[in-house]
Amino acid sequence: MIEVYTDAACNGDPGMSAAGIIIKNNQQIEAHQFSLGIWTNHEAEFHAIIRALDLCKDKYPGQIISVRSDSKIAVDTLDNQHTKNEKFLPLLQKVLELEKKFSYVFYKWIPEKQNKNADKLAKDCLQAAQSPDQP
Template sequence: MLRMYTDASTKADPGPSGVGLVFISEGLHKQLAIPLKEEMSNHEAEFEAVIAGLNYLVEQQLASHDLLLFSDSKIVVTAVERNYVKNQKFRQYLLTINQLLQHFPSFSMQWIPEAQNKEADHFARQALQLRLKANPSSS
């Protein structure tokens, strides 16, 4: 079982954002901080975090594992669990996530409180700082 923790950090709403990812399985503990190019809301950035993580796993040929996703975003977790979004702005994100999840034999997604997602949060904040340094006019 491969575990993926995701989080996003955004300055302003919408604004510059970054995502933090943590991957854990037997023999693997990988962390990523990814600045996002586009300005977006925190909810959009949370969806982007899941997409970035899934893309990474597919690109690294780790999609043969059963996947357990963790996020502290109730909107993202609910959308994936129910395969439904109220806000049509998030529809394309959900479609992309569903396409990427087809690469995995099985998956489940679980909401966790922020206190249990500190490592992903740390890297999301790092990614936001990288984004702000790269484009100071956004801050």
């Protein structure tokens, strides 16, 4: 089973956003961070999960994926495979499409304190993207 921890950070709501992703496969740990563009904080959480599944689809096809997030809205939406929020619908559809690459994907809500590494990656990426020192 592949453990995937995701988090997003936003500067404003909506605002510039970034994702932090930790992928654990036995003793191997990968860390990734991505600028996501301008999203609300909830949309950014979905985009972080999409990026994580996209990373895993080529490297771990057919595997069981456990996605852990501190976003209750994202986890509940993905668990139920349903949303009434029009903005979340295309994001849900993208996740459902990516899920087909794996034997099973499940989502688990975790408290923020258990998601510190992904949170730090997202915040660091967001800060670096907004730094005037960047070329």
